[in-house]
Amino acid sequence: MESLEEYHHDLVEQVQNYAAEEELLDQEAFFNVACELLRNNDVIAEYAPAPYFFHGQGSSNFMMVDGYDFSSYDQDESIVIIGCDNDYSIHQNKELPTIQTLEYKRSLQGMRNFVISALKGTFLEQAEESSEVYGLAQFMHEHKDSIRRVRLYYITDREFTGRDAGIQPVQDIYSPTKKEGGIGIEAHLWDLARLRDAAEITGSSENLVVHLDNPGVPAVHAPVVDTSMKTYLLFLTGDVLAKLYQEYGSKLMESNVRSFLSMRGKINKGIRNTILEAPNRFVAYNNGLTATASNVEFNTLGNITSITDLQIVNGGQTTASIYYTGNTSSNAELEKVVIPVKLVVVDPTESRNLIPDISRFTNSQNKVAEADFSANSEFQVKLEQISRTVLTPLVAGKRQTRWYYERVRGQYDVEKSRLQGAQRKQFTEANPTRQRIKMVDAAKYLMCWQGFPEIASLGSQKCFAKFAIETNDKKIISQVDKDYFKELVCKRIIFDTTHRNIKKMNWYLGAYQMNIAEYAIAKYSYDLYRAGLQCNFSEIWNAQSIGPEMLGHLMRAAKQASDVINDPSRPVTNCSEWAKHTECWEQLKTFPSCLTPDTANPNPTHPKPIEPEKKDDPLGPSHQTPHRQRQSTITQQTAPVTAPLHRQSQSLATTESQEKVIALSSSSSTVQSESWSVDDKRSYLQKIPSQNWNIFMRWRERNSNNTQQDLAALGKLERSVELTDAEVELLWDLRSKAIRRGFAASILSPRK
Incomplete structure (x- = not known):
């Protein structure tokens, strides 16, 4: 394991590189790098930045928030608030920086003040309506009666040297009704040591330990036929399972089960009826749960008293249905409900490959398995294998590199950590960090390009769940080859370039950058299709970048997307929620083409508008169709949107457009x-x-x-x-x- 000094040095370098690549401030880059670690370790499902909100420092009304994730509301009715160290110490490299309890708690109080103000609605009176933080506060206020928990995550690159670094539950911060209890709030500190631990392991870095009340739970140990795992059969009553779900929420669920649970709803009517009408027969009617763990402890009676890294891989909807039925029905007798549980304790060295297989095969009778969502699916394995054989184009003076497809969460970091010295440096040079494509992110790029921005806006987990269903098709799998992978890389380049440049535009209101990028790419692809054109992926691949003409088109599409997402007359109050609706996409499709007249085909080969929801093979490769070659020039029409972005590359512009770009610059x-x-x-x-x-x-x-x-x-x-x-x-x-x-x-x- 790296020392804290070594890890801090690596973290500083990673943040600096990310800041340079994404054109961000150091603190913004640190926020993204740290949150990505949390996401990789299943601590949070998504994250969105809410920059620049830091109000009233030094006063009793001090509030702060740097980011959030309210997709967790769909999973267990919780809200995630993220705060970033105000004193990000990227320039303090001489000594290992530290943070004390007082400073940590001061920041927690600022986050807590924001939560209370948002829930009460007073925050909305003072915030800019177009800001990300306004949308978050609005969502919290609108859902204040059903939010059960708020989780605060404070991230810092300093070592915490005080006390109380663990999870801190604080009850009753706000009670929307006058009933007993209120919304629970818990605080999580992620300091330098914890970030280092998260970077070096592949599972959940929170080491979730579930304690069972005395006298524990009796269990039957199955005969050992495989030394890599031990299997136990036990029975839990409904009230015990509901209590566990109330305490730990969606963290009990294996990540893929979690995403499908949030897509399919919280309560199964059949389960609910059985609980209310025949609770004593539940054990006979229900298949029960399958769960995995890394360790179990027993008492002298032979009963299980604690389970480490408990993850429900089958039965997530059963668990949620039991909890919500008990929570909403006063006559639910959960103590009479008995649930059979198959618990598989897996050797940590085998968990990476074994747990996805357990999840996949135990779900073989339902829609989860039909999607074959695991990282071990044939589509994902094939894409990973191809990615290792493809090198970037040969350019004089530069070495060829790879775009590293990360099929398994944390795969890149694990592979790099196994190497030392020159070998590690060689690996990093051949597989630059900026050229890592994560499996869940690849789904977003492809879904946007194929005309599903509203699905991409659901978040990476839900988007990937939908993507997995679409790619569980032998015809699509058979067409995955090197050209398919190269197109995926090009779509990643297009996405990143679009997202990065949106904030430079005068029309950008400072919020919903990701939603705008997703819709802009879908609109650009849609306009190409209805104009009878194909994107020249070969040109993008060879240059490993997009040209100024294409960037101008994308920024025009982004402006249109921003107008729709921020439309004051939208039927959904919250902009990010509006972006999740098909109606939002349908409205954007009515806008004029983002392409300039000189690139539009007067005789399109596809005169009818595309309907992405109905076309065959929505995610299949498109490289079999020849691309239409186009010259990359800045025209008079695209000059206004490319001016802030491309002050170089003047040789690509017409004389009149050059003058216009210079003037606009x-x-x-x-x-x-x-x-x-x-x-x-x-x-x-x-x-x-x-x-x-x-x-x-x-x-x-x-x-x-x-x-x-x-x-x-x-x-x-x-x-x-x-x-x-x-x-x-x-x-x-x-x-x-x-x-x-x-x-x-x-x-x-x-x-x-």
Whole structure:
């Protein structure tokens, strides 16, 4: 195991590389790197950033939130709030940085204050409606009567040297009704040591240990026929199982079962009726549960008293149905419900391959197995094998590398950790971290391209569950080859480039960047199809990037997607929830083509609009159809959207477009002070909404120091008081420096 000093050095390097690749601030990059570790270890299912929210530091009303995951609400009616260390110590490399209890608890209090304000609805009165954090608070307020638990995760690259680093349950932070109890809240600290442990193991880094009340649970030990596992048969009563689910929620479920549980609903009517009408016959009617674990402990009676790393691989809906029936029906007698449980204790060295197989085969009689969702499916294994044989194009002065397809969670890090010294360096050079494609992310790229952005917006777990169903087809599997994998890489390049550049556009409102990217790619693919065109994946593969013309089209599609997702007249209040509806996609398809006239085919080969939901082989390879070659040029039509993105590559532009790009480059998001008078700047600054200036001030609290002069000038803007010339120049300089450091230019741009 790496020392903390060694791991901190590696983490700093990883964050710096990620920040450079994604054009993020160091703290934003750290947030993403750390959250990816949590996601890989099944601690959280999804994560979305909510940057720049840091309010009232030093006061009793202090609030902070850096990210969230409310997809967990669909699984166990919980909300995840993520806070990131305000003192991210990427530049403190001389000594190992530490954090004390007082500082940790101060941040927890800020997150807790936000939760209470969001649940009560008071937060909505002071937040910018277009922000991510507003959408989160709105969702929490609307669902306050059904949220059972809020989980706070505080992540830091410092070593925690205080006390109380474990899970801290705090009950009754908010009670929507006056009944007994309230919404539970628990705090989780992820410091440097815990992040290191998570990076070095493949299972859940939380080491979930389930304790069973005395006298424990009797169990029958099956004869040992395989030394890699031990099998026990036991029986749990419904009230015990419901208590476990209430305490641990979806963490009891194996990840793939979890995603299908949230897709198919919480309560099975048949199970509910049996519980209410014939609870004593439940054991005869129900198949029971299958679960895995890494260890069990027994008392002197031979009863099981604790189970380590308990994961339900079959029977997730049974578990949830028992809990929700007991929670919603006063006459449910759960103590009379008996559930048979087959518990398989797996050797940790065999768990990576054995647990997915147990999950797959025990689900062989239901839709979960029909989808063959595990990492060991034929489609996934074939894609991984092909990825190891494909090298990037040969370019003078550069070595050929691979795009590493990660079929099993944590596979890349495990393979790298087995190597030392020169071998490890050679592996990293041949398989750069930035060229790792995760299985769940690949599903998102493909689903977007094939016209299912609303499914991609459901989150990686649900999207992958749908993707697994579609790819469980022999015809599709037989067509997976090197060209299919190269197209997947190209779609990843397109997705990343689109997502990265959205925040540079003036129309971007500072929120829902991922949803906009998903819809933009679907719209671009849709417009290509109805124009009778094919994407030139060969050109993208050879360049390992997309050209300025295509980027212009994608940004035009992204603008259209933003208009739909943020449409004030949308039928769903929350923007990210609206993006999960088919109606959102149908509305975007009514917009004009994002392609410019010179690339549209006057005689399209596919005159009818595509209907992704009905076409055959929705995820099948498309490389068999010849691509239509197109010259990559910046036209007069695409110049406005490519200006902030491609100030180089001038040789690809027409003369008129070059002039237009140059002109636009000196305005919009990169306004040059030399070309503007003080009055022009004053007018520009005063047209920026006051809420956006508040976001900017909070960002500066975290990344700089607000001087009295800064606050005085910003206060005048908020009160609509005329600025002096000196104050105009001051704010103009602050704006320019912030944008150069990576702050979203769209936030500090006027609104019409």
